[in-house]
Amino acid sequence: MKNQSIKVLQGKKKHVLETWMKFQLSDESLREDLMSNEELRIQSEELLDAFLTNLKDDTIDDPKSSAFEAVVDILSGISISRAKQGFTPRETGIYIFSLKDALLNILQQEIKDPQELYVQSLKINKLIDSFGVVTFETFIKGREEVILRQTDEISEISTPVIRVWDGILALPIIGTLDSSRTQVVMESLLQEIVETGSSIAILDISGVPAVDSLVAQHLIKTVSATRLMGAECIISGIRPEIAQTVVHLGIDLSQVITKSSLASALRAAFQMLQLTVVKKQRVQSITE
Amino acid sequence: MTIVREIDVIPFRNRLKEIAIKIGMSLVNQTKIITAASELARNMLKYANGGNVTIEVVSKGRENGVRLVFVDEGPGIKDISLAMKDGYSTGKSLGLGLPGTKRLVSEFQIESEVGKGTKVTVTKWKNG
Amino acid sequence: MEKIPILRMGDLLLVTIQVDLYDRLAETLESDLVLMIKKTGAQGVLIDISAVSIIDSFMGRIIGNIATMSKIMDAETVVVGMQPAVAITLVELGLPLNGVLSALNVERGMELLKGKIALKGASFEDDEDGYPE
Numbered sequence A: 001m002k003n004q005s006i007k008v009l010q011g012k013k014k015h016v017l018e019t020w021m022k023f024q025l026s027d028e029s030l031r032e033d034l035m036s037n038e039e040l041r042i043q044s045e046e047l048l049d050a051f052l053t054n055l056k057d058d059t060i061d062d063p064k065s066s067a068f069e070a071v072v073d074i075l076s077g078i079s080i081s082r083a084k085q086g087f088t089p090r091e092t093g094i095y096i097f098s099l100k101d102a103l104l105n106i107l108q109q110e111i112k113d114p115q116e117l118y119v120q121s122l123k124i125n126k127l128i129d130s131f132g133v134v135t136f137e138t139f140i141k142g143r144e145e146v147i148l149r150q151t152d153e154i155s156e157i158s159t160p161v162i163r164v165w166d167g168i169l170a171l172p173i174i175g176t177l178d179s180s181r182t183q184v185v186m187e188s189l190l191q192e193i194v195e196t197g198s199s200i201a202i203l204d205i206s207g208v209p210a211v212d213s214l215v216a217q218h219l220i221k222t223v224s225a226t227r228l229m230g231a232e233c234i235i236s237g238i239r240p241e242i243a244q245t246v247v248h249l250g251i252d253l254s255q256v257i258t259k260s261s262l263a264s265a266l267r268a269a270f271q272m273l274q275l276t277v278v279k280k281q282r283v284q285s286i287t288e
Numbered sequence B: 001m002t003i004v005r006e007i008d009v010i011p012f013r014n015r016l017k018e019i020a021i022k023i024g025m026s027l028v029n030q031t032k033i034i035t036a037a038s039e040l041a042r043n044m045l046k047y048a049n050g051g052n053v054t055i056e057v058v059s060k061g062r063e064n065g066v067r068l069v070f071v072d073e074g075p076g077i078k079d080i081s082l083a084m085k086d087g088y089s090t091g092k093s094l095g096l097g098l099p100g101t102k103r104l105v106s107e108f109q110i111e112s113e114v115g116k117g118t119k120v121t122v123t124k125w126k127n128g
Numbered sequence C: 001m002e003k004i005p006i007l008r009m010g011d012l013l014l015v016t017i018q019v020d021l022y023d024r025l026a027e028t029l030e031s032d033l034v035l036m037i038k039k040t041g042a043q044g045v046l047i048d049i050s051a052v053s054i055i056d057s058f059m060g061r062i063i064g065n066i067a068t069m070s071k072i073m074d075a076e077t078v079v080v081g082m083q084p085a086v087a088i089t090l091v092e093l094g095l096p097l098n099g100v101l102s103a104l105n106v107e108r109g110m111e112l113l114k115g116k117i118a119l120k121g122a123s124f125e126d127d128e129d130g131y132p133e
């Protein structure tokens, strides 16, 4: 065997694990709340096993070797699950880099020739660094998945279609109306129109921070699609500053029914459906 | 698939629908890409006496999609930027086909040479 | 040759499109319908497209044409049952079919047409076809 470090590390596996665990447990950022020490030990042992079994003369210089696939798999799994559990990048980084510290520590104890120690340390260093890169890549991928899921959830939550009256739907829009959001709004609104057989939809934009020509275009598209379905669409919640920008930008909303508040939109909707709301007469006034 | 007659458009649309369903494309996006395909096939028939179209499943990262390539050996288009304008038509029509198609797909590419023919490539991502 | 049937219901005509419309079929429908309006003196046309999954600019134009032609012949056209995905696509394509009335389903479409026809009757009270209010 050309590389002394392989024999040393494989022979001292137990010692490496102990040292690694010691380093991990002594780090102040250890998250005992997220993972028990027992679990951490099992995870670490599994990884170390896979690493040392496949550490050979022909693989030590080649982190991309297929022999290390198992190592990369275990590491990616750990990294992704840590990202989802809410570990910080630092905490996840410490995991793999404290393994490096442990490995180098053992080499230092066991290899007496400084020249050899230097060469071997460098090799191990390089190898673990490239595993570190894998760890970060997958950690970020894990976080991206979390973000994607949340984005989906937000766009679902942020476009609730409310059935305010028999035949009248209301859809309060909160936040910016970009094109992908408009798609979601249109889809859920039209679907709900079909399901409830509603003939009027109120789009309330009081929660939309600003209306520029692009947002106006999205609104007009939504109104057009609603009309194609055979329902009418009222836009409510037009604040004074929105009215101002709409006019200043020369946006034509003349084909759209607009109302300043949800209440006045509802009143208009009642009128279209030929409904009247009357105050209940006091029992007294009848008996008097 | 070759498209030389009006009737050829129907099996082509059906095939496209099958593929879009297979990759799990949402109903709205299916409708958009099939409508876009319909427009391009019709242009090919109307202005170039037909042509050929290929359907291909493509992926980018974790996103899947379908790509359609329409190739014809018709007269070509003299001024592409003009043809891409809403309302421009040499066929006494609405001139909505090309610009509308562009709005319906995720990626749109058109190449044309007068006297040689036209090639339009469109891609629709599953969630795009 | 395949044809799309046109049903007569009182003074309304009902067209239910159930197959994928290709161009010639749509053009035939356009001319058949105009002839039928003339023959029956129908006052309204109801086009049920709830089974149609694709409307491209050609189909859209045929629908628009039918509406305009009927209008000239003094009949109203209502398109009923458009699927949400089709509506969204038409708007994105740039063809919002302005000038064509729509309704959610056949029932609502009939109500809408009857209302329109009654209104027309009311404004020409001495018109012999008029519907007294």
Ligand SMILES: Nc1ncnc2c1ncn2[C@@H]1O[C@H](COP(=O)(O)OP(=O)(O)OP(=O)(O)O)[C@@H](O)[C@H]1O
Pocket: B039, B043, B044, B047, B048, B072, B074, B075, B076, B077, B083, B084, B088, B089, B090, B091, B092, B093, B094, B095, B096, B097, B098, B099, B118, C057, C058
């Ligand atoms: N494959 C083609 N070969 C040659 N010319 C084409 C081709 N496709 C489009 N064109 C030209 O580009 C113009 C614009 O096409 P576009 O599809 O936008 O409108 P249109 O077909 O005229 O009308 P619409 O599609 O609304 O019925 C056409 O009028 C035609 O001159």
Ligand SMILES: [Mg+2]
Pocket: B039, B042, B043, B096, B097, B098
């Ligand atoms: Mg065209």
